[in-house]
Amino acid sequence: MSVQDLILNLHRFWAEQGCYLAQTYDLEVGAGTMTPDTFFRVLDKRPWRVGYVQPSRRPDDGRYGENPNRVQKHFQYQVIMKPSPVDIQDVYVRSLRSLGVALDDHDLRFDEDNWESPTIGAWGVGWQVLLDGLEITQFTYFQQCGGVDLSPVPVEITYGLERLEMFLEQKDDIYDLDWSADVTYRDLRFREEKEFSEYNFSVASVGMLRQAFGACQKEAARLIEKNLLLPAYDMCLKCSHNFNLLDSRGAISVTERVKLISQIRALVNDIARRYTTAKEGA
Amino acid sequence: MEFLLELLTEELPASHIRSALDQLEAGFRKELTAARIEVVSLRTLATPRRLVVAGDFAAGQEDREEVVTGPPLAIAKGPDGALTPAGKGFARSQGVDENLLEAIRTPRGEYLGFKRKAKGAPAAEILKDAVPRVLGALSFPKMMRWAESPFRFSRPIHGLLCVFGGTPVETSFEGFMATDETVGHRIASPGAIKARRFAEYSSELEKSFVVVDPEARKRTILTQIEDALAPLKAKVYPDPELLDDLTLNVEHPLVVFGGFPETYLSLPLEVLSTAMRAGQKLFSVVRDKKQLPHFLGVADAIADGKGLIRKGNERVLRARLEDARFFWDQDRKVSLKERAAGLKNVVFQEKLGSYEDKALRLKKIVSYLCDKLKAADIKAETIEAAGLCKADLLTEMVKEFSGLQGRMGGLYAKQEGFPAAVHQAIYEHYQPGSLEDASPASLAGAVLSIADKMDSIVGVLGVGIPVSGSSDPFGLRRNAHGVCKVILDRKLRFSFPLLLDKVLAVYGDRLTVECGAVKAACLEFFGGRLRFILEKRGSRYDLVAAALGPGLDQIYDVLPRVEALDSLKSSPQFEPFILMAKRINNILKGLSAAKVNSDLFVEKEERDLYSTFAIIRDNAQPMIARGDYVRAQGIYFKIQPVLNTFFDKVLVMAEEKKVRQNRLGLLQSINKMLLEIADYSQVVVEGEKPAKPKAPR
Numbered sequence: 001m002s003v004q005d006l007i008l009n010l011h012r013f014w015a016e017q018g019c020y021l022a023q024t025y026d027l028e029v030g031a032g033t034m035t036p037d038t039f040f041r042v043l044d045k046r047p048w049r050v051g052y053v054q055p056s057r058r059p060d061d062g063r064y065g066e067n068p069n070r071v072q073k074h075f076q077y078q079v080i081m082k083p084s085p086v087d088i089q090d091v092y093v094r095s096l097r098s099l100g101v102a103l104d105d106h107d108l109r110f111d112e113d114n115w116e117s118p119t120i121g122a123w124g125v126g127w128q129v130l131l132d133g134l135e136i137t138q139f140t141y142f143q144q145c146g147g148v149d150l151s152p153v154p155v156e157i158t159y160g161l162e163r164l165e166m167f168l169e170q171k172d173d174i175y176d177l178d179w180s181a182d183v184t185y186r187d188l189r190f191r192e193e194k195e196f197s198e199y200n201f202s203v204a205s206v207g208m209l210r211q212a213f214g215a216c217q218k219e220a221a222r223l224i225e226k227n228l229l230l231p232a233y234d235m236c237l238k239c240s241h242n243f244n245l246l247d248s249r250g251a252i253s254v255t256e257r258v259k260l261i262s263q264i265r266a267l268v269n270d271i272a273r274r275y276t277t278a279k280e281g282a
Numbered sequence: 283m284e285f286l287l288e289l290l291t292e293e294l295p296a297s298h299i300r301s302a303l304d305q306l307e308a309g310f311r312k313e314l315t316a317a318r319i320e321v322v323s324l325r326t327l328a329t330p331r332r333l334v335v336a337g338d339f340a341a342g343q344e345d346r347e348e349v350v351t352g353p354p355l356a357i358a359k360g361p362d363g364a365l366t367p368a369g370k371g372f373a374r375s376q377g378v379d380e381n382l383l384e385a386i387r388t389p390r391g392e393y394l395g396f397k398r399k400a401k402g403a404p405a406a407e408i409l410k411d412a413v414p415r416v417l418g419a420l421s422f423p424k425m426m427r428w429a430e431s432p433f434r435f436s437r438p439i440h441g442l443l444c445v446f447g448g449t450p451v452e453t454s455f456e457g458f459m460a461t462d463e464t465v466g467h468r469i470a471s472p473g474a475i476k477a478r479r480f481a482e483y484s485s486e487l488e489k490s491f492v493v494v495d496p497e498a499r500k501r502t503i504l505t506q507i508e509d510a511l512a513p514l515k516a517k518v519y520p521d522p523e524l525l526d527d528l529t530l531n532v533e534h535p536l537v538v539f540g541g542f543p544e545t546y547l548s549l550p551l552e553v554l555s556t557a558m559r560a561g562q563k564l565f566s567v568v569r570d571k572k573q574l575p576h577f578l579g580v581a582d583a584i585a586d587g588k589g590l591i592r593k594g595n596e597r598v599l600r601a602r603l604e605d606a607r608f609f610w611d612q613d614r615k616v617s618l619k620e621r622a623a624g625l626k627n628v629v630f631q632e633k634l635g636s637y638e639d640k641a642l643r644l645k646k647i648v649s650y651l652c653d654k655l656k657a658a659d660i661k662a663e664t665i666e667a668a669g670l671c672k673a674d675l676l677t678e679m680v681k682e683f684s685g686l687q688g689r690m691g692g693l694y695a696k697q698e699g700f701p702a703a704v705h706q707a708i709y710e711h712y713q714p715g716s717l718e719d720a721s722p723a724s725l726a727g728a729v730l731s732i733a734d735k736m737d738s739i740v741g742v743l744g745v746g747i748p749v750s751g752s753s754d755p756f757g758l759r760r761n762a763h764g765v766c767k768v769i770l771d772r773k774l775r776f777s778f779p780l781l782l783d784k785v786l787a788v789y790g791d792r793l794t795v796e797c798g799a800v801k802a803a804c805l806e807f808f809g810g811r812l813r814f815i816l817e818k819r820g821s822r823y824d825l826v827a828a829a830l831g832p833g834l835d836q837i838y839d840v841l842p843r844v845e846a847l848d849s850l851k852s853s854p855q856f857e858p859f860i861l862m863a864k865r866i867n868n869i870l871k872g873l874s875a876a877k878v879n880s881d882l883f884v885e886k887e888e889r890d891l892y893s894t895f896a897i898i899r900d901n902a903q904p905m906i907a908r909g910d911y912v913r914a915q916g917i918y919f920k921i922q923p924v925l926n927t928f929f930d931k932v933l934v935m936a937e938e939k940k941v942r943q944n945r946l947g948l949l950q951s952i953n954k955m956l957l958e959i960a961d962y963s964q965v966v967v968e969g970e971k972p973a974k975p976k977a978p979r
Binding site: 067068069070083084085086089090093103104105106107108109110111112114124125127131132133134141143151152153155167170172 | 292293295296330424425426427428429430432437438440468469470472531532536538562564579581582583584586587588590591593594595597598599600601604605608
């Protein structure tokens with residue numbers, strides 16, 4: 001099974017569970033959780049089921065294409081089910097079987113792991129799912145997002161596509177994965193990893209990034225005042241990515257780090273609060 | 283009758299399971315005792331998905347006699363002994379025959395009343411209410427909501443099996459009606475199972491690949507480990523905590539034995555075992571204290587016939603070790619000295635500055651300590667170690683495996699060729715991590731460990747961050763335990779208040795709280811920690827309080843002081859001595875200081891007492907100075923008979939003021955001498971009510 005088949009399979013499986021299949025969001029994000037299809041949709045009362053592929057950018061994880069496991073951009077398959085179905089663990093296990101994993105021959109574990117993203121004021125309780133010791137999924141009952149208590153509670157299932165595919169293809173090197181019948185992961189991503197690692201660690205202009213961070217932050221605040229919450233949130237995502245780049249350039253001290261994250265979080269929490277108040281008022 | 287309860291949930295964290303089992307046992311015992319249901323036996327078991335209570339309870343409450351009281355006798359009966367309307371009304375309202383009424387004697391007087399047999403309720407009735415109460419009271423360090431309910435628990439609940447005497451209890455919890463059904467292993471046999479007795483429950487589960495008894499699972503794991511290692515004549519590196527956690531992480535344990543390429547054996551042992559344990563919960567395999575290129579994991583599976591579980595774990599471990607080797611190689615390209623320069627960008631605490639500031643302070647504190655401990659031979663090395671000890675916070679390895687902080691710095695320093703005293707001090711300076719952990723083996727390590735912890739404690743308290751209840755964000759309790767343990771283990775004698783002065787002076791004007799207040803707070807904090815440590819070692823709380831009475835001038839001395847009290851507490855001289863000390867203490871309470879003048883003695887007995895006191899004091903002083911409190915205490919005992927005679931023959935509160943003041947002055951001198959060993963007034967002796975100590979934390 002290629003990466004492409006894996007995605008098609010997951011699409012089909014989760015569509016059958018009633019998920020709407022969203023398209024990848026067109027901004028750089030650190031995790032699928034951060035896109036509006038999750039962030040805004042978990043805030044209100046309306047039942048919501050969605051599945052989508054989202055590239056996740058973590059500049060600090062770049063290894064110039066030299067590490068068989070770590071990359072500065074990987075792909076997540078993100079599922080949100082709100083409210084969390086009673087049998088969601090069983091459904092998830094079925095999704096693995098549907099990918100052809102003969103679970104009777106393996107060790108599947110739900111291992112305590114509580115997820116949080118301080119940048120968007122979100123946290124949840126759950127597990128990392130391990131398959132023969134390999135972390136293939138983050139499974140989280142979302143408790144808070146944008147500082148808002150979530151009710152009903154959504155469950156978030158995030159598959160790490162490359163990890164899962166390495167397991168399915170029994171390969172030790174991410175670049176050896178087949179994306180499709182005749183295109184490999186190396187073909188698609190190797191040069192990108194090399195160049196972006198260079199950029200993330202050594203070339204990105206710290207001055208430009210700081211300026212961009214400040215500009216987006218200001219813009220977010222201005223848009224919040226005008227109650228344009230979705231564009232304001234986009235600005236926060238840009239802040240977050242600029243922050244990650246500054247961090248991988250080694251330009252952020254530990255204190256500053258805490259300060260900048262809390263600045264983004266303050267904006268995001270404000271957006272979430274206004275979004276839910278407006279909804280409830282309507 | 284047999285009671286069986288299983289709460290079926292999604293996978294619970296091991297720490298939550300342990301806490302829940304304690305709460306369940308205590309909760310059921312409390313409910314049943316309060317309801318007068320005899321508990322013949324009660325035990326708890328668990329798997330990651332099940333909290334189980336199995337017991338044997340009486341079928342019902344015992345019948346008992348109940349006394350019902352009504353109005354006071356004076357109101358209920360007339361002077362003729364006949365019932366008044368009030369008395370008749372009481373009988374009517376209770377539906378009791380008037381002939382059965384009698385006078386009931388109470389502490390408040392006599393009342394009209396009667397006795398009746400109360401029929402005991404069946405235990406099933408009691409359990410109906412008790413079960414949801416006990417389950418509903420379970421609490422966890424981190425709780426969650428799910429779906430649409432506001433109810434919070436450790437993880438979502440899926441079912442409640444609850445049977446008593448072979449019949450399901452008519453109860454429910456959070457919408458789950460109690461049944462006699464559960465399910466088997468999530469992957470291997472997820473179908474439904476019926477069970478009405480524990481034996482049946484346990485055997486049906488076993489058929490469905492769930493071993494419900496954690497002890498049985500642990501035995502299986504240990505046996506399988508032994509079997510796997512026997513051919514190699516190797517041993518598993520003992521890790522009881524990991525074993526306990528894994529036991530609670532699986533329903534059907536299967537030990538998986540795997541290997542990794544020998545080239546990774548070039549990595550330090552610390553790195554190998556952390557990579558295995560922290561990331562993947564794997565056991566290391568050793569032979570003759572040497573790491574072998576093997577590991578042991580515990581899977582939740584029936585068998586690994588195709589070796590897929592082993593291969594999967596090997597692949598993951600290899601990737602981890604590859605990362606670790608990358609960090610090890612990268613980190614060694616930059617010397618610790620160069621790296622330490624970067625510490626100015628790493629904040630220790632907002633108001634206390636960076637780790638570079640901390641390192642500078644540590645240099646001054648260890649220099650002071652080496653002087654006080656007369657350790658000139660290691661002074662230069664300890665100062666060098668102090669400057670470098672935090673540099674490893676900036677290494678890739680410590681960023682990945684934070685548990686290796688300190689040890690990594692030591693290993694890198696050794697690679698760079700620093701002298702043993704330097705790299706060992708760096709390696710050991712976080713030790714001991716807890717009271718159970720070993721103290722640093724080297725003196726330089728011990729000095730640096732104390733300095734590092736004292737710097738944190740004084741600094742954090744000095745910027746007004748208190749330690750209270752569960753709030754101890756900087757782990758100051760752990761730090762203080764570390765300081766005390768090192769001092770006690772190594773028998774280090776130095777003035778603790780002067781060390782506090784030194785640390786305060788090194789901080790200078792950084793601290794926001796006034797110096798005197800910080801010092802007082804530190805002394806009080808350490809007093810509390812020492813009390814906790816000594817009581818944990820098994821000393822009686824009142825003896826500990828007494829030994830702490832003289833203060834913390836020498837932290838180490840508190841230990842021999844309490845040991846002296848401990849070893850002498852059963853001697854025949856002890857109790858009379860304590861009573862005498864208390865008597866002095868009571869007489870002197872609240873009096874201002876007075877002086878003794880031997881010319882003012884009137885009676886022979888006070889002259890005798892004075893000379894005995896002087897002899898005892900002169901003899902005991904050198905013993906106390908060298909910490910020999912047992913012998914000093916033995917000599918102290920000798921003052922008791924002389925004092926007794928004094929109290930018998932001499933009136934302390936003499937009419938003449940001069941004489942009275944002089945006698946009080948003599949007693950004060952004696953009291954002051956006694957306080958060199960202990961505040962004996964804290965000791966509780968036979969026939970006294972113990973003053974309950976503050977609960978130690």
